[in-house]
Amino acid sequence: MANFEITGKTSLCGEIRVSGAKNEALKLISLAVLVPDEFVLDNVPRLKDVMTQLEIFEALGGKYKFEDSKLTLNSNEINSAEIPDELSGKLRASIVYAGSLLSRFGRAKIPCPGGCVIGSRSVETHLDAFRQAGVLVKDRDGCFNLTSSDGTDDLDIKLCEKSVTATENIILYLSVGQRRARVSNIAIEPEIMHLIESINQSGGDIIFDGDNQVVIKGVPSLKSSSTIVIPDRIEAGTFAIAIAVTGGEGSVFPYPSKYLEALTDQLISCGINIRIENDRAIIGKSDKIKPFSIKTEPYPGFPTDLQSPMSLVASVANGESAINEAMFDNRLGYLNELKGMGLNVEILNKHEAKIFGPAKLAPGVIDSMDLRSGITLLIAAMMAEGKTILKDAEIIDRGYENIEKKLNNAGAKIVRVE
Numbered sequence: 001m002a003n004f005e006i007t008g009k010t011s012l013c014g015e016i017r018v019s020g021a022k023n024e025a026l027k028l029i030s031l032a033v034l035v036p037d038e039f040v041l042d043n044v045p046r047l048k049d050v051m052t053q054l055e056i057f058e059a060l061g062g063k064y065k066f067e068d069s070k071l072t073l074n075s076n077e078i079n080s081a082e083i084p085d086e087l088s089g090k091l092r093a094s095i096v097y098a099g100s101l102l103s104r105f106g107r108a109k110i111p112c113p114g115g116c117v118i119g120s121r122s123v124e125t126h127l128d129a130f131r132q133a134g135v136l137v138k139d140r141d142g143c144f145n146l147t148s149s150d151g152t153d154d155l156d157i158k159l160c161e162k163s164v165t166a167t168e169n170i171i172l173y174l175s176v177g178q179r180r181a182r183v184s185n186i187a188i189e190p191e192i193m194h195l196i197e198s199i200n201q202s203g204g205d206i207i208f209d210g211d212n213q214v215v216i217k218g219v220p221s222l223k224s225s226s227t228i229v230i231p232d233r234i235e236a237g238t239f240a241i242a243i244a245v246t247g248g249e250g251s252v253f254p255y256p257s258k259y260l261e262a263l264t265d266q267l268i269s270c271g272i273n274i275r276i277e278n279d280r281a282i283i284g285k286s287d288k289i290k291p292f293s294i295k296t297e298p299y300p301g302f303p304t305d306l307q308s309p310m311s312l313v314a315s316v317a318n319g320e321s322a323i324n325e326a327m328f329d330n331r332l333g334y335l336n337e338l339k340g341m342g343l344n345v346e347i348l349n350k351h352e353a354k355i356f357g358p359a360k361l362a363p364g365v366i367d368s369m370d371l372r373s374g375i376t377l378l379i380a381a382m383m384a385e386g387k388t389i390l391k392d393a394e395i396i397d398r399g400y401e402n403i404e405k406k407l408n409n410a411g412a413k414i415v416r417v418e
């Protein structure tokens, strides 16, 4: 495993470019199972998780060509509906193959998915939605065997909770076939809305009715098409925070401001000097940063994936900030690493913490833990005077493309060491 060696203190200046959204690209690769001939994706980030999702695609019999950020997928020769165990364990998004494989083959074998250890992360919402759609679910040794039924009745499905990947799975399953279904209580993250758009561009018939529900009319088959992955809102928001907390001046481009209202509004009310011009966020020096209180929620609420970077805003704010991670029950562990660096933090329970700022962070040897904690700690290391070793750089590679190159171009001093 490689580590990062970061020399602080550095401020980020200039423009930082945002790649395509990881959590959309991964699902579009699953959609490719249902698209005949060529499915062409542009603005695809070259990330570890994307490469793993492609390994699964190949293991199923699919072919792909990845040139720069253009990915051409061909699923014509896919002949297996079974996700290999060793690959499934590497990422959460492997489960989103369930919907498309079930739709194409009438059955799918899905081992329990992997991904960051940030909470209990049950797959019950997925299984319950499939059952409501008439799918027979057998769970043997942590592996799910799914078999679809041949019914033609209209379906009325209600998700147990607004789960992102469960929403994607049920939509992928029902988009091809003979049924008409209303699915309510769905998650409406921008990556999901764009997945729906991509299915419709491929000949699907899905109508979003604006109230966390969709009406899906199964079509006999999809057709070859192309799409462009939307910018990664989590990466964009993280970079905006990084510029602000390192005391830099710069911009983030493209900054998908319409998907980042909860964050931008919060940063503005903390007194951070951020303004939006077209597709760019411009961040200037801020005078006095105010403490805040956030609670994570499904979109359009405050995103859980931006919860950990907000702790760095708390570290430069004057006073007591409160974080309520209402979604995951193991996503505050990184605060112990920040505590070791000198942050005054009190973890109240699995979901809540208080941070007393401002803090002068000190360098140290710290663990990346999970993807979003890892990027937070990388930025924290840039804020600390001296050399920090951040272990397990590959955890950050799962979701951030060329991270040290992007940040070094803006003034960071990050070296990857074996």
Ligand code: EPU
Residues within 6 Å of the ligand: 023, 026, 092, 093, 116, 119, 120, 121, 122, 161, 162, 163, 164, 165, 166, 187, 298, 304, 305, 326, 327, 328, 329, 371, 372, 399
């Ligand atoms: N949850 C609630 N209430 C809700 C909906 C969800 O409490 O109304 C809880 C769930 O119980 C769960 C958590 O929130 O503990 C997240 O649930 P979800 O099923 O939506 O998560 P997911 O589909 O497994 C995706 C992303 C995550 C992202 C979450 C939430 C992918 C591959 N993963 O996970 O991304 O944090 O949605 O937005 O799309 C990441 O990229 O680092 C990452 C972890």
